[in-house]
Amino acid sequence: MNTLFLVSFLVSSIVTSANSSEMALNRTSNEVTQNEEETQSFSEPINTEEQQDAVLQFINVDVAAVSTYEVQAFESLASVSGANYTDDETMYLELVETTIPAYEKAVSQAKTIDVQGEELVGMKKQIVKATETFYEGLILQRQALEQQDENLMTQSNLKLEEYFQLVDAYHAEMELLSKKYDIEYKDAPSNSEQLEQTDEGDFL
Numbered sequence: 209m210n211t212l213f214l215v216s217f218l219v220s221s222i223v224t225s226a227n228s229s230e231m232a233l234n235r236t237s238n239e240v241t242q243n244e245e246e247t248q249s250f251s252e253p254i255n256t257e258e259q260q261d262a263v264l265q266f267i268n269v270d271v272a273a274v275s276t277y278e279v280q281a282f283e284s285l286a287s288v289s290g291a292n293y294t295d296d297e298t299m300y301l302e303l304v305e306t307t308i309p310a311y312e313k314a315v316s317q318a319k320t321i322d323v324q325g326e327e328l329v330g331m332k333k334q335i336v337k338a339t340e341t342f343y344e345g346l347i348l349q350r351q352a353l354e355q356q357d358e359n360l361m362t363q364s365n366l367k368l369e370e371y372f373q374l375v376d377a378y379h380a381e382m383e384l385l386s387k388k389y390d391i392e393y394k395d396a397p398s399n400s401e402q403l404e405q406t407d408e409g410d411f412l
Contacts (some may be wrong), residue, residue, distance in 0.1 A: 224243070234244045238348075250369075254320075259325075259389055260389045260390065260391060262323075262324065262325065262328065263328070263386060263389050263391055264391065265319070265384060266323060266328050266332075267382070268394075270321045271321070271335060273317050274314050274317045274318045274321075274335060274339065275314075277310050277311065277313040277314035277317060278310075278311065278314045278339075279308075280306075280310040280313075281307050281308075281311040281314065281346075284302055284305045284306040284307040284310060285302070285303070287302065288302040288303075296353055296356075299353065300354070303346065303349065303350050303353070306351060307346060308343075308346050308347070308350065311342065311343050311346055312343065314339050314343075315336075315339045315340055315343050318332070318335045318339045318385075319336055321335070327385055329407065331353045331378070331381065331382060331385070334374065334377065334381070335378065336406045337374055338371055338374040338375050338378060341353040341367055341370050341371045341374060342367070342368065342371040344367050345365075345366075345367030345368040345370075345371065346364075347362045348360050348361070348362065348363050348364035348367060349364040350362055393397070
């Protein structure tokens with residue numbers, strides 16, 4: 209049933225790429241000049257260090273914790289897929305014993321992120337939605353293996369593609385938010401780009 213596995217798992221997680229274990233996110237400006245402060249005090253609120261720190265905490269600590277579990281799940285699945293695929297039974301056991309439990313932790317971690325401010329509340333919602341979508345894809349994949357059902361595998365693939373799109377959207381919005389608070393944001397290559405790169409030979 210190996211022909212059912214059409215989705216490559218050489219993909220970027222929420223905050224990591226295949227070759228990186230952490231997001232590169234650095235504050236480029238923590239200070240404003242006295243003149244800038246005086247000017248902004250009569251117009252719009254200045255981008256305070258506290259606001260910058262909230263964004264940095266969200267990415268480098270909160271979301272990074274989610275990514276840790278995502279990476280565990282991706283590496284687990286990669287160990288029995290693609291060039292490493294041997295048979296459905298081996299993949300199924302890895303999926304139920306390691307991949308899914310690891311990703312359950314990613315979903316749980318995403319839901320427990322504590323944020324303040326409407327902007328980061330919205331970003332958290334995107335992360336929760338993305339992780340839930342990928343998890344649904346894994347459950348469908350498990351069911352497809354159990355039932356040897358090509359239709360379920362197709363549904364799983366669609367869920368995983370939806371996850372890619374959600375993560376790309378997350379990175380795009382986080383980049384805009386980071387610019388607002390004078391933070392240099394370096395995200396991983398988009399999932400769509402990675403899908404194009406793996407389209408020739410890395411699909412299962």
